[in-house]
Amino acid sequence: MTSFAWLKGHGTENDFVLLPDPEGDVHGTLDAAFVAGLCHRRRGLGADGVMRVIRTAALAAKSGDPAIAGQAAEWFMDYRNADGSVSEMCGNGIRVFARYLAEADLVDPTGPVPIGTRDGVKVVTYDGDRIAVDMGAPTLLPETKVSVGDRTWPARHVDVGNPHAVAFVDDLADAGTLLDEPGFDASVYPEGVNVEFVVRRGPLHVGMRVHERGSGETRSCGTGAVAVAVATAALDDVRPAEAANRCAGGTYRVDVPGGTLHITIRPDGHAVLAGPAEITARGEMTWLG
C-alpha cells in the first residue's frame, strides 16, 4: 500500500481535497470509487470534490485527449465531484487550486497564472487573501424549469462551461432541505445540472443556495454564483456589455451560506469571479477504504 500527499482547502466553504500528482504516476485514472470514498463525510476526509494537481502535458500524454494537449498552461485542474463524476469546471475549486500552486512555489503569484481545465484555460490573479478567475463568457440560454417536491419554478439556463439552472424564489427556505436532487428537464440537461435558488437583497446584490450536480447541497459554488449574476443581469434587462457601466463597475455581490463572492461582468461579456481561497490542512495518507 503506497502513501501519497494530500491537502484540504476551501473557497467560501466549498471544500476540496487536493492530490498533488505532477506527472500523473500516483493516481492513475483517478478512480471514481476512490474519489467518492475520500469525499464521504463519514467514511472519508469529507469534501465537495477532489482536484488532482497534474501537469497539462502529463495528463495529455496519459489521456490522449487533444483538447487537453492543446492547452497553454503548465498545470491542469483534474476535477471530480464528490460522487466521482467529472465536471468541466469549478469556480471555487480553481481558486483553491491556484492558492495551492502559489503556496507550493509552483507559480509566480505576482502575475496572471493560466490553469488548464476541461472547459479550456482559465487565468487567475492573486490579490492578498482573494483570488480572481476570468471564467470566460457565460452563455444565457432559454428558460427551463426546476422543482422541489410539489413546487415548480421557472429557471434560467446558463452555461458557465458546466450546466446551471437559476430559479428566483421568494425565500431561500422555499427550496426546502435540498437533501434530494431538484427535478429538472433531462432533455435540456442530459448530463445533469447544478441548480441555484436565488433571492434579491438589493441592487447588484443577491443571496443563493445551490444543489450541485454530483455533490448535493454545498455551502458555495463559484460557477453557480456566476450563473446567478448573469441571470440577474438578464432579468434587470442589463446586457453584459452594459453592466460594466451601470453601477460599481458591474460587480454583483452573491451571498452564499459559506460567505460572499463577487462577480464582475466585463464589457466583453466575460465574468470574473473573486473571493477568498485557502489551504487549511496537509498530510500524507495511506488509503485503506
Ligand SMILES: N[C@@H](CCC[C@H](N)C(=O)O)C(=O)O
Ligand atoms: N463547486 C463548483 C462546481 C463543481 C462542479 C459541479 N458540481 C458540476 O458538476 O458541474 C464551483 O465552485 O463552481
